[in-house]
Amino acid sequence: MIYWELFLAFFIPGILGYGGGPASIPLVEYEVVAKYQWMTVEEFSEVLALGNALPGPIATKMAGYIGYEVGGVFGAVVGVFATVAPSLILMIALLGLLYKFKDSPKVKNMTALVRPTIAILLGVLTYRFLESSYVGAGIWHTLFLIIASFLLLEKWKVHPAFVIVGGLGYGAIFLSF
Amino acid sequence: MKTHINLFIAFFRSGILGFGGGPSAIPLVHKEVVTTFKWMNDDEFSDVLALGNTLPGPINTKMAGYIGYHVAGVLGMINAVLSSIVPSILMMIVLLTTLTTFKDQPWVVGMTRGVIPIVVVMMAVLTWDFFKKSNQGLGWKISVTLLLVSFLLIELVHIHPGIVIALLLAYALLKPNKQKNEEIERQKGTN
Numbered sequence: 595m596i597y598w599e600l601f602l603a604f605f606i607p608g609i610l611g612y613g614g615g616p617a618s619i620p621l622v623e624y625e626v627v628a629k630y631q632w633m634t635v636e637e638f639s640e641v642l643a644l645g646n647a648l649p650g651p652i653a654t655k656m657a658g659y660i661g662y663e664v665g666g667v668f669g670a671v672v673g674v675f676a677t678v679a680p681s682l683i684l685m686i687a688l689l690g691l692l693y694k695f696k697d698s699p700k701v702k703n704m705t706a707l708v709r710p711t712i713a714i715l716l717g718v719l720t721y722r723f724l725e726s727s728y729v730g731a732g733i734w735h736t737l738f739l740i741i742a743s744f745l746l747l748e749k750w751k752v753h754p755a756f757v758i759v760g761g762l763g764y765g766a767i768f769l770s771f
Numbered sequence: 772m773k774t775h776i777n778l779f780i781a782f783f784r785s786g787i788l789g790f791g792g793g794p795s796a797i798p799l800v801h802k803e804v805v806t807t808f809k810w811m812n813d814d815e816f817s818d819v820l821a822l823g824n825t826l827p828g829p830i831n832t833k834m835a836g837y838i839g840y841h842v843a844g845v846l847g848m849i850n851a852v853l854s855s856i857v858p859s860i861l862m863m864i865v866l867l868t869t870l871t872t873f874k875d876q877p878w879v880v881g882m883t884r885g886v887i888p889i890v891v892v893m894m895a896v897l898t899w900d901f902f903k904k905s906n907q908g909l910g911w912k913i914s915v916t917l918l919l920v921s922f923l924l925i926e927l928v929h930i931h932p933g934i935v936i937a938l939l940l941a942y943a944l945l946k947p948n949k950q951k952n953e954e955i956e957r958q959k960g961t962n
Binding site: 606607608609610611612613614615616617618619620621624636639640641642643644645646648649650651652653654655658659662663670674677678680681682684685686688689692693695696697700701702703704705706707708709710711712713714715716717718719720723724726727730731735736739740743744747748753754755757758761762763764765766767768769770771 | 786787788789790792794796818822823824825826827828829830831832833836837840848852855856858859860862863864866867868870877878879880881882883884885886887888889890891892893894895896897898901902904905908909914915917918921922925926931932933935936937939942943944946
């Protein structure tokens with residue numbers, strides 16, 4: 595039962611996430627936090643933070659770790675399989691058909707039309723993280739960390755792994771109350 | 772065997788050096804597949820990338836799987852996919868389970884608090900990215916309308932986001948292609 599739920603939780607975001615792994619983040623969050631309640635928003639944001647600090651595709655890192663948390667090694671295998679296999683099998687099976695459509699405006703329309711919805715989902719998720727940070731760390735630490743990490747990441751182009759390690763260190767020292 | 776070792780090297784390297792999710796690792800995959808191991812030329816690679824984009828799901832594993840299949844059949848596919856994802860999944864599990872073992876320690880609680888605002892920034896940047904691209908792709912009127920409608924449906928009416936996306940995809944597939952028809956009309960006119 596748990597494995598079937600794990601399969602569904604990662605199959606749905608995998609099959610609907612147009613625009614690569616990052617587009618499926620809010621869809622995964624919906625299944626994992628809102629629907630099956632395997633994790634809280636804070637735990638999920640921690641998974642995202644470390645996922646961003648480590649290399650490799652983000653969707654499979656989330657599926658692997660969450661699958662492992664929920665159902666052990668086999669859970670990890672199910673989560674990753676549900677993320678990767680459906681679209682890969684489609685790609686290999688439908689190769690000839692896809693070739694005809696790869697320059698079709700319809701395909702471009704599909705990607706373009708779902709973008710606003712993904713943007714909303716990402717925006718809502720961002721807001722929920724902000725809320726949980728406000729509750730956990732308080733307004734001043736939250737503001738300071740947001741401004742500092744925005745400058746580091748976007749203005750000075752510091753590697754995200756260093757910024758996240760910095761945030762972990764800052765939190766261990768100043769936020770362990 | 773040599774081919775399989777090369778597949779492993781190519782996808783291990785591009786997986787372990789790519790930060791920021793699958794799409795940002797595509798140039799690294801390109802370098803391995805086209806420049807280093809010459810399994811494909813530039814055109815073939817961009818064809819595979821375009822094909823991958825016609826389907827949903829993570830792009831990196833679709834690329835790895837297809838290229839692995841192209842080079843060495845089903846075993847090649849499995850090898851390439853696993854090489855690109857397993858190392859980072861293992862690191863993730865080791866790191867996070869270590870952290871959760873100490874989750875009652877105040878400094879670990881602090882670490883989580885310290886990292887959430889950074890995730891806020893990363894997610895906000897990603898949101899802004901999608902918002903900008905959706906304005907470019909659809910024009911701001913349609914884009915903002917769709918934004919509001921999705922917000923209403925998902926957050927206020929509580930419809931599963933998957934259903935909203937599935938409906939949009941179905942609409943894009945079934946909608947008659949206006950531009951093409953206009954072109955045909957124009958060609959008829961000139962004939």
